[in-house]
Amino acid sequence: MTIIAENPIKAVAAPSQVQQKVIASLNRRHRKENLFRRLGLTAVLISLGLVAVLFINIFSKGLPAFWQSAITLDIYFDPQIIKIPPMPQQRDDESDNDFRQRHIEWQTEIGFVNFNRLITDSLQKILPDANKHRRDLARVVTSGERFALRDMVVADPSIIGQTRTLHLLTDANIDVWLKGNIDRSLPDGQQQLSPKMREWVDKLSADGVIQNRFSLALFMNPDSRSSLASAGLAGAFMGSFYMMLVVILLAVPMGVAAAIYLEEFAPRNKITDLVEVNINNLAAVPSIVFGLLGASVLIGWFNLPMSAPIVGGLVLSLMTLPTVIIATRSTLKAIPPSIRQAALGLGASKMQAIFHHVLPLAIPGILTGAILGVAQALGETAPLLLIGMKSFVASIPASPFEQASALPVQIYLWQGNELRNFFEARTSAAIIVLLLMMISLNGLAIWLRKKYEKRW
């Protein structure tokens, strides 16, 4: 507030004895006041600073990983190397099943082709002394790229005999070397790359053959142990996606139904008190305990498959349930009784009053709670480790019953990879993806709350 003094000071009476004591205490007390206020401000600034440090740290580490060293090569799809029969066409007298069988056999045959030769042949053209270092030559491009070439042939066999200019991901160690994530002055014995390889890489990089390019590998590929540079999040993402689907289909409707019963129908007695305490407690039970429940009950008794998103989804649903119930109940509580009374007064049954009049008003609040619950489930790691989801899965799961990983578990697995120089950044990149997903979920919740915020 502002004070505007207008009158000049008139005669001032001498302060009394009490007043003198008060005045004497003022200096000391104001110092304390200022100190206290500064302490508070410092605490706020420290906390804000910690948020900033955390985010800056993760983003500065992770963002470079979205760009990877890629080598630009003219790949000649040499018919001498790719010796395969033409792609089978379905004959009129052939059943779908038989044709599919034939097509699969054809694909298997392609699988035997040495696509790596295509790459090394192409490399030989730009690296004159390549012949003397064939082992190194085979390691320039990450091994996963040969499957990309294979997939190109499967998709379009007419490519055989042609030359295509492609950007292929280099080996993870080359990426580390070029990004300066390894000390270049280390002796040969401690370097991941041979001296020849380093010479090549530096030359190719200087020539612009190897460039840092934005790579979709991180998003499109499943995890990989043989071709680290192309290890991606797609498998883990699908695993998380299936689990969130289970959570949305199970925890949200069940939580809302439970909240409606407890808030609107349940009689107030000892039993509902117990249920209430129980739900509040369940919300605070450590997540790992839910993992134990999943391990012993779902996998041990019901014989559900290990590592499957369906089990993970069930565990996370049980964990999220109390969150959804509590959020829904508080939303229902905030809707004034007058709405119920008005509906009841018009002759609606209690059920009709709630489902037709109260629930529609509560939907924004329920959605907000549900989204926050899903976001919490999305980031959960510990319970998933206990139901076997930390095993390495190199394929993208096609259904919730197949083995899969999950985004946070993938982060856990990658941070433990031996190739720290490469995976520290890649893990950070995975964290960025996870954080962005959670931030958008939370943003959605905030937007919903703001949009439909009503004060009764």
Added chain:
Amino acid sequence: MSNSAPVKISATDVKVFYGDNQALHGISMDVYQNEVISFIGPSGCGKSTFLRCMNRMNDTIEHCRVTGSILLDGRDIHEPALDVVQLRAQVGMVFQKPNPFPKSIYENISYGPKLHGLAERKADLDDIVESSLRRAGLWNEVKDRLDQPGTGLSGGQQQRLCIARSIAVSPEVILMDEPCSALDPIATSIIEELIDELKQNFTIVIVTHNMQQAARVSDRTAFFHLGNLIEIGNTNDVFTNPQQKRTEDYITGRYG
């Protein structure tokens, strides 16, 4: 009370704004030493707002702005050299709802003196507590349970505890904001008697809803309406012979 008593508080053209709303439209009045003056008027007329200006309690409300001058013993209470802590030690306040701290009776009373360093020894503090409780007429009721929580007392006792609490720092003025509105008639009459005794040592400004109470306890009465001071004068005159039509309407119960 004659107007020859020295002026204790002198307000000139006090305006209060809450954000864009003007709550007081330029109030000027004097409060004399050792008098009891009561502010009456309908709800929202600004009487409590003006009361809270006198010890700058409005500072605690965000977006609140005060202009004009209020002199305490001839010294502007908004002057930068005057500390609000010192001001409030000089001008105490009793609130509408009894608000004892969730502490023992003893700690409630000793709270102020301890803060201001009024007692050097425990014995001094004991003396202050006892004399404050005695002057608030509460000593006999609580002397055996000084260590019990103040919140355990009855409503009337709690309010007297709050009065004792503000007496304990030896203020010169006590502001009372509808001190009896939450109390039953018996507790109210005890407080009214207390106010009558306290005016020997203190200047008392009391805001009240209750016109009978104003008539019973105060020497002078000020009538507020819609943020304006309509009329101020000796209580007898205001109640028996109001100069303003609006005062008369209010006193005779036409609105309020």
Added chain:
Amino acid sequence: MSNLSLIVVLLILMALGYQLGMTRSRKVATVNPDLRMHSRPHHYGMMVGLWAVLPAFFILLLWLWLAPAVINSMMLAQLPADVAALAADELRVVSQRIGNLAGNFGVVADAADWELAAAEHLRQLKANSALVLTALMAVIAAVGMLYSLLRITPRLKARHQVERVVKALLVLCSTVAILTTIGIVLSMLGETMKFFSYIPPGEFFFGTTWNPRFSTVGVGEQGDFGLVPLLAGTAMIAGIAMLVAIPLGLMVAIYLAEYAPVKLRNTAKPVIEVLAGIPTIVYGFFALVTVGPFLRDLGAAVGLDINATSALTAGVVMGIMIIPFISSLSDDIITQVPKSMRDGSLGLGATKSETILKVVLPAALPGIVGAVLLAASRAIGETMIVVLAAGNSPSLTANPFEAVSTVTVTIVNQLTGDNDFSSPQSLVAFALGLTLFVITLLLNVIALVIVRKYREQYE
């Protein structure tokens, strides 16, 4: 027909029943023009739909529960006498093999003729079972639908029936939370009892050495299962976390509630609460690659020997995670202290900090204690930060700069290793889990009771 398509068919049936019920009720209404129908047409529709589907659905559930066992025993009954005489354990292996054969999966070693015969038999039984189930469900659905259609009269209270079913569904959903708790307690209790049949409880609760050793089934060596070092590690890390979080969180709450201008409060509060939403694995990674090395270098600079992964690293990072729990809860509680209390103190000439320290905080103390207890229970149950950053060394130490291990880390280690699921090395995870559950439960209950009492006081 697969179970999924059965369910889809049931849903279609439900829609059909709904339509039929609506049509029928409208017809009944026109036939009896002077009688008012008790419920609206869609209630009759829903009723018919439910009658068509619910009984059939229960049959499906019953079948899924019982049929596998029945089919298996029927298959076993047809086995040659010498195979049927095998012990229960070996029989299970046999049925596993036959099951794989019947499902066209490969088996180890060539299948014997009798196995192939049994597999063929099993396939037949399964096909029959599916056929019988489908037929049974069809009949029951049809009967249910017809019965309910015929019952439609103006006086039939269809709405009441539908609402009863809906209410039963609601009750069912609200028991899930209870069942979860019971499931947690019973399953963990069961496994813990098994564990205590290997290791006496006294050794577990009071043992001071944790060295479970790796073991496969039947190996005599048991190792030491002493809980004390794990509890000590847990307590130390949680303690460090609270040392970081309580002062910071409380001061943040006080500043934002009492001092901060509205603008700062409205931005700072949600930003700090972001800390609570970040997945713990992210904190773990942050601790491992940033905070740990930082603390180690800091220690080296002042001559202290700090491990990069240590109780200190894990505790500090966990403390950061917990700040918003304490600050948000305390903020709520501080703002609940009535304004009259502050006015009383300020009116006496107290400064703001004196008012906060001597009046507001004492008044809010119970609530703050509750918040701190909730945060502590969070810290004790936290897993990923300690898995990554505490160093996993289950030794009894009072030095926070050394690596330690906690209850949660050990649960993860014991269950994700290659231990046999029924070995004490695995079972101990459940004993640890139960211990953790009981500790956090106690903290939560006390905290919730305190907070609730506090809220009532100022309502």
